[in-house]
Amino acid sequence: xxxxxxxxxxxxxxxxxxxxxxxxxxxxxxxxxxxxxxxxxxxxxxxxxxxxxxxxxxxxxxxxxxxxxxxxxxxxxxxxxxxxxxxxxxxxxxxxxxxxxxxxxxxxxxxxxxxxxxxxxxxxxxxxxxxxxxxxxxxxxxxxxxxxxxxxxxxxxxxxxxxxxxxxxxxxxxxxxxxxxxxxxxxxxxxxxxxxxxxxxxxxxxxxxxxxxxxxxxxxxxxxxxxxxxxxxxxxxxxxxxxxxxxxxxxxxxxxxxxxxxxxxxxxxxxxxxxxxxxxxxxxxxxxxxxxxxxxxxxxxxxxxxxxxxxxxxxxxxxxxxxxxxxxxxxxxxxxxxxxxxxxxxxxxxxxxxxxxxxxxxxxxxxxxxxxxxxxxxxxxxxxxxxxxx
Amino acid sequence: xxxxxxxxxxxxxxxxxxxxxxxxxxxxxxxxxxxxxxxxxxxxxxxxxxxxxxxxxxxxxxxxxxxxxxxxxxxxxxxxxxxxxxxxxxxxxxxxxxxxxxxxxxxxxxxxxxxxxxxxxxxxxxxxxxxxxxxxxxxxxxxxxxxxxxxxxxxxxxxxxxxxxxxxxxxxxxxxxxxxxxxxxxxxxxxxxxxxxxxxxxxxxxxxxxxxxxxxxxxxxxxxxxxxxxxxxxxxxxxxxxxxxxxxxxxxxxxxxxxxx
Ligand SMILES: Cc1cc2nc3c(=O)[nH]c(=O)nc-3n(C[C@H](O)[C@H](O)[C@H](O)COP(=O)(O)OP(=O)(O)OC[C@H]3O[C@@H](n4cnc5c(N)ncnc54)[C@H](O)[C@@H]3O)c2cc1C
Numbered sequence: 033x034x035x036x037x038x039x040x041x042x043x044x045x046x047x048x049x050x051x052x053x054x055x056x057x058x059x060x061x062x063x064x065x066x067x068x069x070x071x072x073x074x075x076x077x078x079x080x081x082x083x084x085x086x087x088x089x090x091x092x093x094x095x096x097x098x099x100x101x102x103x104x105x106x107x108x109x110x111x112x113x114x115x116x117x118x119x120x121x122x123x124x125x126x127x128x129x130x131x132x133x134x135x136x137x138x139x140x141x142x143x144x145x146x147x148x149x150x151x152x153x154x155x156x157x158x159x160x161x162x163x164x165x166x167x168x169x170x171x172x173x174x175x176x177x178x179x180x181x182x183x184x185x186x187x188x189x190x191x192x193x194x195x196x197x198x199x200x201x202x203x204x205x206x207x208x209x210x211x212x213x214x215x216x217x218x219x220x221x222x223x224x225x226x227x228x229x230x231x232x233x234x235x236x237x238x239x240x241x242x243x244x245x246x247x248x249x250x251x252x253x254x255x256x257x258x259x260x261x262x263x264x265x266x267x268x269x270x271x272x273x274x275x276x277x278x279x280x281x282x283x284x285x286x287x288x289x290x291x292x293x294x295x296x297x298x299x300x301x302x303x304x305x306x307x308x309x310x311x312x313x314x315x316x317x318x319x320x321x322x323x324x325x326x327x328x329x330x331x332x333x334x335x336x337x338x339x340x341x342x343x344x345x346x347x348x349x350x351x352x353x354x355x356x357x358x359x360x361x362x363x364x365x366x367x368x369x370x371x372x373x374x375x376x377x378x379x380x381x382x383x384x385x386x387x388x389x390x391x392x393x394x395x396x397x398x399x400x401x402x403x404x405x406x407x408x409x410x411x412x413x414x415x416x417x418x419x420x421x422x
Numbered sequence: 423x424x425x426x427x428x429x430x431x432x433x434x435x436x437x438x439x440x441x442x443x444x445x446x447x448x449x450x451x452x453x454x455x456x457x458x459x460x461x462x463x464x465x466x467x468x469x470x471x472x473x474x475x476x477x478x479x480x481x482x483x484x485x486x487x488x489x490x491x492x493x494x495x496x497x498x499x500x501x502x503x504x505x506x507x508x509x510x511x512x513x514x515x516x517x518x519x520x521x522x523x524x525x526x527x528x529x530x531x532x533x534x535x536x537x538x539x540x541x542x543x544x545x546x547x548x549x550x551x552x553x554x555x556x557x558x559x560x561x562x563x564x565x566x567x568x569x570x571x572x573x574x575x576x577x578x579x580x581x582x583x584x585x586x587x588x589x590x591x592x593x594x595x596x597x598x599x600x601x602x603x604x605x606x607x608x609x610x611x612x613x614x615x616x617x618x619x620x621x622x623x624x625x626x627x628x629x630x631x632x633x634x635x636x637x638x639x640x641x642x643x644x645x646x647x648x649x650x651x652x653x654x655x656x657x658x659x660x661x662x663x664x665x666x667x668x669x670x671x672x673x674x675x676x677x678x679x680x681x682x683x
Contacts, residue, residue: 034443034444034446036443044458045458049494049495049498050498050619050620050622050623053498053499053502053614053619054616054619056614057613057614057615057616057619060613061613089615090613090615090616091615091616091617091618091619092616095616103615103616103617103619103620104620105616105619105620109616113616
């Protein structure tokens with residue numbers, strides 16, 4: 033019997049032909065367009081913006097939305113594409129998550145017809161870039177207590193405050209900004225160049241280096257009345273976007289893990305010490321097998337969550353379970369893979385340390401592992417443990 | 423503006439076991455049942471060639487395939503790249519068909535689905551590697567055949583190709599209708615975009631049996647049998663040359679000897 037050392041359980045067979053084609057297209061794109069440049073981009077700390085239209089042409093941006101130039105795939109396909117992208121680099125998956133789930137999704141779900149017409153087709157094509165501003169310098173895990181405000185002034189809105197750690201911030205043509213108003217938290221579409229709106233990039237990151245992270249600064253930024261996202265009010269708005277993006281991460285994390293496992297497995301068969309391949313040592317085999325277990329379990333979990341999302345039965349708590357488990361295990365796989373590569377494991381010549389460092393961000397953003405633990409803890413005990421006024 | 427004659431193009435596509443997986447034998451045959459299949463990567467060049475001609479001249483690309491019901495996946499893949507419609511011939515009597523039988527069946531399907539200005543096939547499949555199917559098909563269809571095409575150019579009523587040879591290439595021109603077989607490298611097959619993949623679901627695919635083609639199981643009796651299967655010769659270790667400054671010249675000599683340059 034032939035063994036597939038990666039898809040050991042033959043999970044591939046559970047995919048439809050269409051899902052497999054989408055996966056294959058994404059995989060090919062990563063191989064042809066991302067892997068050849070990623071070491072350079074990561075080292076230089078830059079995101080190659082020129083690739084955005086190619087990602088758009090492929091249909092990756094807002095792929096699970098209907099109409100407006102979007103491909104209209106199912107959720108599972110979106111997850112599979114995230115998985116392949118993140119097997120390339122978490123920075124690219126982040127780019128696609130932000131564009132599709134955090135910006136296009138709320139415009140699609142809560143925007144006016146004019147907002148949809150204005151932004152969605154160009155964003156789907158990768159011609160316009162979006163960012164999502166929720167986190168603030170002093171409000172990370174507790175965004176409900178955000179300080180950014182939007183105040184009515186006639187028909188206009190005046191926006192004040194700072195958003196921090198914003199992916200795509202300075203390269204975005206439009207920012208979705210969440211702010212406190214008299215009517216609770218509301219979302220605003222803030223185009224680049226709006227007077228009183230500036231950005232500042234965050235440098236010296238050792239993680240997600242092939243991704244732009246910025247601070248957004250609003251100093252009496254005046255917005256017309258139609259900048260407001262009309263369809264949603266309260267924290268439900270931003271949280272629903274996060275649930276979408278977190279769903280993609282459940283798959284994505286397994287992509288990064290797969291890349292690390294494949295690299296370590298290959299290395300263990302060719303690297304020799306004490307006169308034999310290091311893969312012949314029991315200690316190495318145990319590491320590889322533990323990776324194999326978690327990779328296959330995590331992939332099955334992701335696929336299961338994809339199926340229930342496509343049935344319309346998924347809850348945010350399901351998504352928390354997936355994100356918590358798969359990012360945690362992906363990071364463990366990446367770190368273990370790094371040990372198998374020895375000193376080579378710390379260089380950019382191999383993908384492992386890059387994935388490992390990237391996953392540190394993935395562990396923190398879109399809800400830290402602690403926050404997802406608390407969400408699940410509350411779900412099963414009925415007792416919130418977030419503290420304060422949460 | 424001058425109105426060009428649109429080209430009606432047929433492209434033969436085959437569903438094969440994923441060549442990236444280790445192949446397994448089922449008796450004297452390649453195991454196919456239960457094995458993950460793909461559109462033959464060699465056929466992607468044919469589909470791309472058809473699409474490029476269609477884009478330049480207008481017209482339609484029809485995919486023609488023979489295989490079991492799962493071969494529909496390969497047809498859908500080609501449709502998701504941009505082909506317009508598909509034909510799949512499936513029949514239990516076709517299990518184990520050889521290259522000659524395949525050509526006979528494809529010829530009947532092409533005759534029924536046509537008329538076509540151009541029929542495109544890959545030079546050989548990535549599973550059987552027989553390499554005889556395109557020529558047999560051209561014979562059955564009574565078409566001129568332009569094989570081993572490494573680049574091509576369509577014009578009004580004719581086609582001109584560069585045909586790969588051991589020494590270099592021949593420039594060959596033929597009136598249409600004609601059949602061409604394309605090599606890997608004739609073009610860069612496009613990605614099946616996600617929109618293309620979604621659109622492919624709605625494109626028409628005809629599924630025909632032998633009876634639909636007015637063929638009987640006698641017409642597809644296989645006269646060829648595989649009598650022995652041996653291991654391919656191990657690849658010889660390459661020659662290692664230390665560069666003493668003449669490395670570049672040595673490489674050039676080597677390539678000349680191999681008639682690559
Ligand atoms: C690379 C990168 C990109 C990002 N992109 C975006 C973006 O595009 N848009 C955006 O809005 N945000 C973005 N973020 C921000 C991210 O969502 C936040 O960093 C995250 O929510 C955590 O907030 P914090 O960093 O302020 O940490 P804090 O909330 O200060 O948390 C610090 C630690 O305390 C723990 N903690 C907090 N509260 C509790 C509690 N009640 N019980 C137990 N432990 C607790 C946390 O789990 C964590 O371990 C990004 C972050 C990074 C690193």
